Amino acid sequence: MERKATKIIVIGTSAGGMQALCKLLAAVPENLPASVLIVQHLSTDSSAPFLVNRLNQFTKLTCKVARHEEKIEPATVYMAPADRHLLLRDNELLVVRGPRENQFRPSIDPLFRSAAAYHGPNTIGVILTGFMSDGVLGMECISRSGGTTVVQDPSDAEFPALPLNVLRHIAVDHAVELNIMGNLLVELVQEHVSGSVTVPSDIWAEAKIAEKVMTSSTMTSINELENSGERTSYSCPECGGGLWDMSEEGNITRYRCHSGHAFSRESLLTSMTNHVEETLWVALRTLEERRNILLNMSQNESNKGNRRWATMQEEKAEEMKVHIERLRLLLSQSALSDDEQMGEVG
Structure with missing residues (x-):
């Protein structure tokens, strides 16, 4: 699929992202001949306007919360609002509450994939500090579409897991520290891209599928x-x-x-694990409630003098206690495993 494109910088970040964004954008001049689109993982109750106001204190670029169907302008920073995906359709923003990708909304991958589909080699993808793997697939889309990939040096990142995941899967064009990334982006947007944009058909097809699902709720x-x-x-x-x-x-x-819903292999495994844990907690609660009912029944039968029936209910409650203790042990071991993994990637 061939498309003409303009210079676009897409930035994805997670934990520690706000501090990194402030430092990065402070080094970018006010006449930057490119639009900057940002997805920062946010909780649903986060205030994007508050974060944008903070960015405005550190950069001469115009920073704003992205609005649906707004046309992008150079030297302007657009941040995805909380609980909304940010996509590109040609030179128009799509701000939509579509299905989660990699368990996130906003998610980095939809933005990067749409930028790669519509702007190909004129796209510059940037991944900063963060956890997990959202953004890895998007960076691959940009790389395969002829765009430029830039990642924060993991040794410079407050949370290196996300940059490390990108480097583990993709041969990026630049892995640099924040203090030189701003100047690098200025150089990259000034580079001339000749010829038409050729985007792999599978990237274009999935970008259009996501666009359709997220904009029409079908x-x-x-x-x-x-x-x-x-x-x-x-x-x-x-x-x-x-x-x-x-x-x-x-x-x-x-x-x-x-x-x-869309997943990388890593995010799918994480989501499945979380779902299993949630199911186990529900099972634990149900077993505890059943045990309490059996104990109440035993006490009632005992008060009536029906010792045989009281003993039967008591034995069932004790059997239930064994299952409850096994589930508690399994859940505690799962929690310890999660803590150890976070320590390794953090």
């Missing part, structure tokens, strides 16, 4: 998914629907369901 047709990917034996942990492998051979594995 599910992806099974035929669309069958034509673009291969059905797997996995279920979506968000909605329970089937998952399709959308990746081309030799590229990073990615999954999508007909409801629009």
